[in-house]
Amino acid sequence: MKHVSILLASAAALPRSSDLSSYVDDVKRAEERGYFLPDEDERLREIYTRYLAVRSSLLQSLDELSQGRWSHKGSADLKEFAIAYAAACLLVRAASYLVKLTEDAPVTRKKLDEPEPRYQLPAKTFTEVYGSLTSPRRWWGFFDASRFYQKKRKAIHALSSDPAIAPVIELLKEEEKLIDLRSDELLRKRIGYRIHSILRRNASGYRKVMFSLFELSGSSIAELKQPFVKAPGEGKRVDAGLRARLKDFIKPGDVLITRHDDALSNLFLPGFWPHAAFYVGDNDERDALGIERNAFIENIVSFLESKRDGVLLRRAKETLQVDTFVVLRPQLAEDEIKQAISRGLEHTGKLYDFVFDYTTSDRLACTELIYRSYHGIGPVQFELKQHSGRHCLSAEDLINQAVSSGWFEPVLIVGLNGQSWVEGEPAKQALRESFASEF
Numbered sequence: 001m002k003h004v005s006i007l008l009a010s011a012a013a014l015p016r017s018s019d020l021s022s023y024v025d026d027v028k029r030a031e032e033r034g035y036f037l038p039d040e041d042e043r044l045r046e047i048y049t050r051y052l053a054v055r056s057s058l059l060q061s062l063d064e065l066s067q068g069r070w071s072h073k074g075s076a077d078l079k080e081f082a083i084a085y086a087a088a089c090l091l092v093r094a095a096s097y098l099v100k101l102t103e104d105a106p107v108t109r110k111k112l113d114e115p116e117p118r119y120q121l122p123a124k125t126f127t128e129v130y131g132s133l134t135s136p137r138r139w140w141g142f143f144d145a146s147r148f149y150q151k152k153r154k155a156i157h158a159l160s161s162d163p164a165i166a167p168v169i170e171l172l173k174e175e176e177k178l179i180d181l182r183s184d185e186l187l188r189k190r191i192g193y194r195i196h197s198i199l200r201r202n203a204s205g206y207r208k209v210m211f212s213l214f215e216l217s218g219s220s221i222a223e224l225k226q227p228f229v230k231a232p233g234e235g236k237r238v239d240a241g242l243r244a245r246l247k248d249f250i251k252p253g254d255v256l257i258t259r260h261d262d263a264l265s266n267l268f269l270p271g272f273w274p275h276a277a278f279y280v281g282d283n284d285e286r287d288a289l290g291i292e293r294n295a296f297i298e299n300i301v302s303f304l305e306s307k308r309d310g311v312l313l314r315r316a317k318e319t320l321q322v323d324t325f326v327v328l329r330p331q332l333a334e335d336e337i338k339q340a341i342s343r344g345l346e347h348t349g350k351l352y353d354f355v356f357d358y359t360t361s362d363r364l365a366c367t368e369l370i371y372r373s374y375h376g377i378g379p380v381q382f383e384l385k386q387h388s389g390r391h392c393l394s395a396e397d398l399i400n401q402a403v404s405s406g407w408f409e410p411v412l413i414v415g416l417n418g419q420s421w422v423e424g425e426p427a428k429q430a431l432r433e434s435f436a437s438e439f
Contacts, residue, residue: 035359039376089175237415252281253337271396277305324415326406344373405439
């Protein structure tokens with residue numbers, strides 16, 4: 001039967017306690033810190049996505065075998081019941097383990113409820129799993145099936161004489177030791193779910209309201225200019241000639257920190273340098289690095305940048321409509337740069353984060369794109385800082401950490417202090433003197 005194969009493959013794919021030791025350590029560190037680092041985030045998403053894929057497969061088999069009823073009445077065939085009950089046991093045990101693992105880990109539960117387009121994860125998947133586990137209808141159906149299993153246990157175990165069903169019976173023998181069917185345990189879980197659901201609903205509502213407010217004000221500010229900073233009609237110092245010259249200088253993986261002298265948003269962002277963009281190269285340059293080509297990406301776009309319209313691939317003319325910029329070049333191996341670019345491209349299409357909450361990954365601000373692309377690659381370990389009560393990484397935090405650690409080297413400044421093009425050590429010195437540097 002196809003459901004036997006699905007059941008056994010699912011059982012083998014479900015993460016076991018021995019597989020989760022490193023993830024448990026990640027969770028402990030994140031709870032102490034108050035947020036997940038990008039590499040911890042990715043490890044958690046990968047194991048969680050694996051669990052959800054197995055869960056989906058088991059649910060589909062269970063629905064087909066039991067007509068959607070978690071009880072012995074769903075199937076008159078004892079073999080089909082054994083397979084369906086084994087699937088239900090796996091579902092209950094795995095969900096119970098997930099809920100217990102995160103019982104005192106609110107940061108982790110919040111993370112598991114976040115949407116993440118890279119992994120095709122919608123919002124509130126953890127809340128759905130938790131609610132399904134504690135659903136009275138499902139639980140009592142499972143309780144009824146468990147009583148039927150105990151009543152027919154001898155006959156079901158005798159099915160092991162059939163080689164096709166024998167592995168299912170062995171699986172059932174293991175699972176029956178691990179299932180807690182006490183009614184008081186169901187009540188405890190249901191109360192826990194109701195508390196979790198209320199807290200997440202309130203947090204989600206607050207985030208939506210605040211995001212809407214910041215989005216409205218942020219979009220408006222992005223359009224405005226400071227008066228009297230520039231003469232009427234004065235254009236950007238970085239012109240078409242400088243952009244053309246940059247094309248022969250810049251390399252995939254470079255990070256650009258940019259500035260508009262008259263942007264009103266400068267008044268609300270810390271420091272002299274407010275914005276970051278990521279040079280991911282054109283199609284030919286990405287081909288040379290061995291990055292799989294996307295037929296939908298125009299060759300002319302080469303910058304990945306998060307602005308108020310989201311994380312998008314952009315042309316140089318758009319990204320470099322600025323007055324000054326500095327190029328930070330990663331001091332990493334080529335395969336590490338390739339990994340960072342590939343990571344960055346996975347975030348394409350996400351919305352902009354006007355709230356600047358770097359502990360979530362469903363929306364990204366400009367420097368968060370760099371943070372999530374490079375953190376954990378080789379020696380790179382960015383540290384989030386507190387700004388206005390939030391954990392984030394300003395452009396100047398990024399510069400200071402990247403340069404002082406030796407992960408990146410300032411190789412070029414354009415448009416600073418009236419100097420159109422400065423390379424090498426003079427560029428580093430000019431950058432050092434332009435803000436409160438720590439290198």
